[in-house]
């Protein structure tokens with residue numbers, strides 16, 4: 001077994017343990033492998049190991065990797081779903097819509113409007129409303145008291161987007177369990193306007209067990225599976 005295969009298997013075993021401890025079925029969880037800063041080849045290697053969901057946080061890198069892999073005609077990549085998990089400038093919405101299957105970081109009306117306008121009649125795009133669990137507005141995400149209104153805006157004004165739930169990154173300063181409890185409250189607020197928005201994107205390499213305990217459905221795991229990220233500019 002390669003190092004990558006053994007790290008993947010080990011993380012999956014830890015995910016299953018955390019799910020069982022929380023009384024949840026591991027098959028209800030989507031494990032997204034975050035491939036940012038790694039070469040496109042890593043996605044090929046992961047797909048060969050059966051990985052179906054990968055995450056990227058920068059538009060140029062996402063677009064370049066998808067194009068490189070399309071040109072290489074790597075078998076098995078058609079079934080891979082690309083999740084965009086990073087902060088997103090409105091002017092890059094069109095490129096992100098073209099290159100991703102799910103966007104986790106919708107945090108304001110204008111961004112939702114731009115994602116919708118990029119392909120108003122296209123296949124619906126699954127989106128999460130990102131929630132800022134910190135006091136720092138630069139961290140990305142809508143303030144918790146804005147989340148319900150934003151979900152309502154997307155549901156009413158952006159028919160090509162499908163609100164599936166909420167996403168957050170735990171703040172460095174808080175215990176992750178407490179932060180994820182607050183996220184679960186935002187999830188409930190979104191469900192008041194979109195009752196079938198049952199997804200919750202939370203949990204990274206260091207805190208996925210706490211996220212699973214708090215109800216996460218989509219885990220975004222990088223370094224615990226990929227190893228350290230290469231330096232980037």
Ligand SMILES: *Cc1c(COP(=O)(O)O)cnc(C)c1O
Nearest residue numbers: 034057085204205220221222223
């Ligand atoms: C990089 C990143 C992750 C993965 O982080 P790891 O600590 O490497 O698991 C998850 N979510 C977001 C938004 C990220 O940018």
